[in-house]
Amino acid sequence: MLEGIQTHVFTLRVRYAETDAQGVVHHANYLTWFEEGRSDFLRQQGCFYSDMERDGFFVVVVQATVDYRAPSFYEDHITIATTLQKGKGRVMEFSYQATNQDGVLVAEGKTLHLVLDANRKLVSIPDKYQQILQKKNL
Amino acid sequence: MLEGIQTHVFTLRVRYAETDAQGVVHHANYLTWFEEGRSDFLRQQGCFYSDMERDGFFVVVVQATVDYRAPSFYEDHITIATTLQKGKGRVMEFSYQATNQDGVLVAEGKTLHLVLDANRKLVSIPDKYQQILQKKNL
Amino acid sequence: MLEGIQTHVFTLRVRYAETDAQGVVHHANYLTWFEEGRSDFLRQQGCFYSDMERDGFFVVVVQATVDYRAPSFYEDHITIATTLQKGKGRVMEFSYQATNQDGVLVAEGKTLHLVLDANRKLVSIPDKYQQILQKKNL
Amino acid sequence: MLEGIQTHVFTLRVRYAETDAQGVVHHANYLTWFEEGRSDFLRQQGCFYSDMERDGFFVVVVQATVDYRAPSFYEDHITIATTLQKGKGRVMEFSYQATNQDGVLVAEGKTLHLVLDANRKLVSIPDKYQQILQKKNL
Numbered sequence: 001m002l003e004g005i006q007t008h009v010f011t012l013r014v015r016y017a018e019t020d021a022q023g024v025v026h027h028a029n030y031l032t033w034f035e036e037g038r039s040d041f042l043r044q045q046g047c048f049y050s051d052m053e054r055d056g057f058f059v060v061v062v063q064a065t066v067d068y069r070a071p072s073f074y075e076d077h078i079t080i081a082t083t084l085q086k087g088k089g090r091v092m093e094f095s096y097q098a099t100n101q102d103g104v105l106v107a108e109g110k111t112l113h114l115v116l117d118a119n120r121k122l123v124s125i126p127d128k129y130q131q132i133l134q135k136k137n138l
Numbered sequence: 139m140l141e142g143i144q145t146h147v148f149t150l151r152v153r154y155a156e157t158d159a160q161g162v163v164h165h166a167n168y169l170t171w172f173e174e175g176r177s178d179f180l181r182q183q184g185c186f187y188s189d190m191e192r193d194g195f196f197v198v199v200v201q202a203t204v205d206y207r208a209p210s211f212y213e214d215h216i217t218i219a220t221t222l223q224k225g226k227g228r229v230m231e232f233s234y235q236a237t238n239q240d241g242v243l244v245a246e247g248k249t250l251h252l253v254l255d256a257n258r259k260l261v262s263i264p265d266k267y268q269q270i271l272q273k274k275n276l
Numbered sequence: 277m278l279e280g281i282q283t284h285v286f287t288l289r290v291r292y293a294e295t296d297a298q299g300v301v302h303h304a305n306y307l308t309w310f311e312e313g314r315s316d317f318l319r320q321q322g323c324f325y326s327d328m329e330r331d332g333f334f335v336v337v338v339q340a341t342v343d344y345r346a347p348s349f350y351e352d353h354i355t356i357a358t359t360l361q362k363g364k365g366r367v368m369e370f371s372y373q374a375t376n377q378d379g380v381l382v383a384e385g386k387t388l389h390l391v392l393d394a395n396r397k398l399v400s401i402p403d404k405y406q407q408i409l410q411k412k413n414l
Numbered sequence: 415m416l417e418g419i420q421t422h423v424f425t426l427r428v429r430y431a432e433t434d435a436q437g438v439v440h441h442a443n444y445l446t447w448f449e450e451g452r453s454d455f456l457r458q459q460g461c462f463y464s465d466m467e468r469d470g471f472f473v474v475v476v477q478a479t480v481d482y483r484a485p486s487f488y489e490d491h492i493t494i495a496t497t498l499q500k501g502k503g504r505v506m507e508f509s510y511q512a513t514n515q516d517g518v519l520v521a522e523g524k525t526l527h528l529v530l531d532a533n534r535k536l537v538s539i540p541d542k543y544q545q546i547l548q549k550k551n552l
Binding site: 013015016017032035036039043048049050073074075 | 427429430431446449450453457462463464487488489
């Protein structure tokens with residue numbers, strides 16, 4: 001089990017629609033970026049979240065924290081480094097660091113997740129996905 | 139049948155998240171505002187779109203046009219006037235005019251819709267909803 | 277000074293665009309809702325954030341936390357109760373509780389803010405706004 | 415001048431936040447995708463829109479039309495083909511075709527743009543940018 005070691009890197013370019021009247025990225029978008037970092041992390045492990053939903057499991061966010069360190073601007077190249085902090089039992093925890101093209105840390109954060117079945121009832125992370133999360137990824 | 143006559147008025151206040159780096163509302167948000175104008179129009183007729191989905195019908199957008207006339211700003215009070223242009227057979231058509239607190243027309247537009255059943259197959263507007271749409275609303 | 281006592285209530289109706297493929301409100305939208313709760317709180321105190329920007333001051337979010345308690349659905353009526361926890365010196369802190377039409381707490385959270393001047397340099401909360409924040413609001 | 419010939423291809427992966435309760439991409443997002451197709455088109459010509467704003471010019475959208483042909487889903491790979499239809503005088507016109515990983519056309523559209531100076535006054539497309547737009551791009 002390599003929780004806290006697997007770090008996956010995902011890049012994106014800031015969209016105009018993500019900026020606000022302050023001329024910087026609106027703070028709510030970082031949660032969406034973290035989500036895409038997390039999705040790409042899972043895809044790299046062979047776990048497409050869209051398959052997971054087809055299997056009848058829904059991963060929900062139960063807590064999210066973002067620390068904003070520096071502004072991001074339109075056309076910036078942002079790298080999201082996603083780290084699995086915990087991925088067994090009932091809880092998944094991910095941490096994130098978003099860095100721009102100049103190596104400046106623009107935001108970091110953490111999300112906690114639970115898994116629901118098709119009836120929105122809380123379940124443990126299904127074995128199949130628990131194994132994927134615990135795979136050595138290097 | 140009073141297509142083109144029923145105009146419903148819905149108001150909203152511009153959110154900070156809706157602005158972009160030009161200091162004005164990002165153009166994609168007008169489609170979301172028109173959608174809420176349309177939803178509120180239907181609710182006023184006694185037709186909750188969430189009920190419609192529970193009945194197994196999905197209204198999809200097949201065409202949208204927006205003409206942008208003037209910028210909108212954070213905290214502006216926007217009035218969306220929604221008019222049903224067509225609401226029988228297979229097609230629903232709505233038109234919209236968005237006006238700010240000073241009476242300035244900021245945008246107008248039009249959307250065309252079709253109805254799908256639970257299998258995403260094209261169907262006529264269900265009778266129940268067709269009657270609602272054709273009700274005199276004054 | 278009545279920090280932590282002033283609670284302001286703001287209501288909104290869930291938009292279709294705010295839902296995601298799980299059929300519930302996407303988690304990033306709660307930050308936008310909290311922001312509108314906060315904006316409306318300030319407006320009630322006679323402080324329009326758009327005026328503040330015209331005065332050359334920008335309030336930035338430096339930390340945000342959301343605890344998601346229950347899902348929200350399209351057309352839900354959400355009440356955001358915003359409380360000023362701290363509003364003097366350099367830091368503004370707000371807390372939020374979002375409740376649906378059935379009185380169910382759907383999310384709560386906290387945001388920390390700093391004030392920048394027109395050159396994006398950190399300053400104390402301007403006196404004028406500090407007084408507004410400290411007004412008894414009953 | 416090669417208006418209508420220059421077609422630029424840009425790809426993106428559908429984000430979870432872009433889906434709605436119908437399980438498909440919400441229709442307003444296509445305008446944002448077209449905008450990123452257009453931005454990337456301009457970047458490929460050596461024209462960063464962020465530079466243009468630093469030069470004091472703002473390109474605004476005056477009309478947008480979208481025809482929705484098929485739904486898009488989370489994790490789809492979407493290709494936006496952007497074509498410059500007109501780029502001289504006062505008006506810029508772009509057309510777009512969005513296709514998924516199976517080659518299915520999911521949407522097509524058109525946007526019309528005008529250029530404003532720093533005082534939001536209408537101007538012709540600045541020479542520098544007009545030349546960029548008229549460069550042969552093959």
